[in-house]
Amino acid sequence: MITLTIDGVEVKGNEGETILEVARRNNISVPTLCYLESLTPSGSCRICVVEVTTEKRGKKKTWVDASCVCPIEEGMVVQTKSPKIMRERRVILELLLSRAPVSEKLLELAREYNADPRKYTAVDKGEANCILCGLCVRVCSELIHSYSITTAFRGVRKKVLTPFKIAQDVCIGCGACAYVCPTGVIKIIEEGEKVNVNNWAELDVKRCRECGKLFGPVIQLEKLQKDYSLNIDAELYDLCPDCRRKILENQITKTSGMWSTE
Ligand code: SF4
Ligand code: FES
Incomplete structure (x- = not known):
């Protein structure tokens, strides 16, 4: 266990934890824009900066660091709301x-x-309305494993793009990029029988076999069926969530009826 002080409060953390992780666990708020617990931190937006002081062999050192990527050290003193910060x-x-x-x-x-x-x-x-935090790129690669988007160019020209401006074959229209984007710039728009993912990909949408309602990108349903052995009857993938629920409820009622004593 490592002992440190954050905003005057003595707290403890484990080797390898960051200042942000320990601060949050102790209800000390630090703003973040490019950080998401389930993704590798990138330290790109810098809004989570804190003032850090350490003392080694009698020498004090104070600096400003991004708390989401700065590992804790024994005896560290952290200020999250000093005038400088x-x-x-x-x-x-x-x-x-x-x-x-x-x-x-x-x-x-x-x-x-x-x-x-x-x-x-x-x-x-x-117009870009993008702070280049990279959350969309990381969620797409690290969690969805689609690798549909990436950053291209450098400096003020840097942008989030699809490789060769085509994501059609790999984007599954899950919407995770839009969900995590802190600026809300990524737009997913339904256009008839297609879904347009921020002009990166245009995907076909499946119609429910029972009610005819459009309910999900075909490529996403195929990926779910292929990559995850959810032990679900293949035919259920052709149904929208409402119809799937109804059919499953009927099946459960029938099965439990078999055991009913009434
Ligand atoms: S589009 Fe959104 S999530 Fe992606 S880099 Fe820009 S601000 Fe971050
Ligand atoms: S949250 Fe963006 S640098 Fe830490």
């Missing part, structure tokens, strides 16, 4: 807002940290 977060937010000026989440944080949303000229006239 509040200033740093304000500047980081003003810079991030130049990339995503209409992001509600960023504007909310800007109000909290007294940041000026118009301090810097908007990159791409604000």
Whole structure:
């Protein structure tokens, strides 16, 4: 066990844990934009910065670090809300807002940290609305294993793209990228019998065999059927969730009826 102090409170953590993990476990709030517990941290947005002080052989060292990637050390002293940190977060937010000026989440944080949303000229006239946090790319590769999107180019030209601008064969339309995106820029739009995933892929949608309702991308249902042995009758994949539930409920009622004593 490692003992450290966060905001004046003595806390404990395990070897290899980050400051953010220990802080959250102890109900100490630190803002994050590019961090998600189930993904490898990237330390890209810097909004989670904290002030860290360590003392080794009588020498004190203080620096500012991203808490989501900074491992804890014995005797470390961490400040998550010092005046310096509040200033740093304000500047980081003003810079991030130049990339995503209409992001509600960023504007909310800007109000909290007294940041000026118009301090810097908007990159791409604000159209990209992306802070390049990489969450969409990481969720697609690390959790969904689709590898449909990636980042391309460098500096102000850097963007999230599909390899060769085509994701048709690998994107399953799960929507995880849109779900995790902190700026809400990724749009998944149903267009008749197709679903358009942020103009990265256009996928066919399956119709329910029972009620005829459109309910899910064909490629996603095929992947579920192929990759996960869910022990589900293959025919159930042709049904929308409502019809599937009804059929399963009927089956259960029939089976339990067999054992009924009435
Ligand atoms: S699209 Fe959203 S999730 Fe992806 S890098 Fe940009 S801000 Fe992050
Ligand atoms: S949340 Fe830590 S750098 Fe983004």
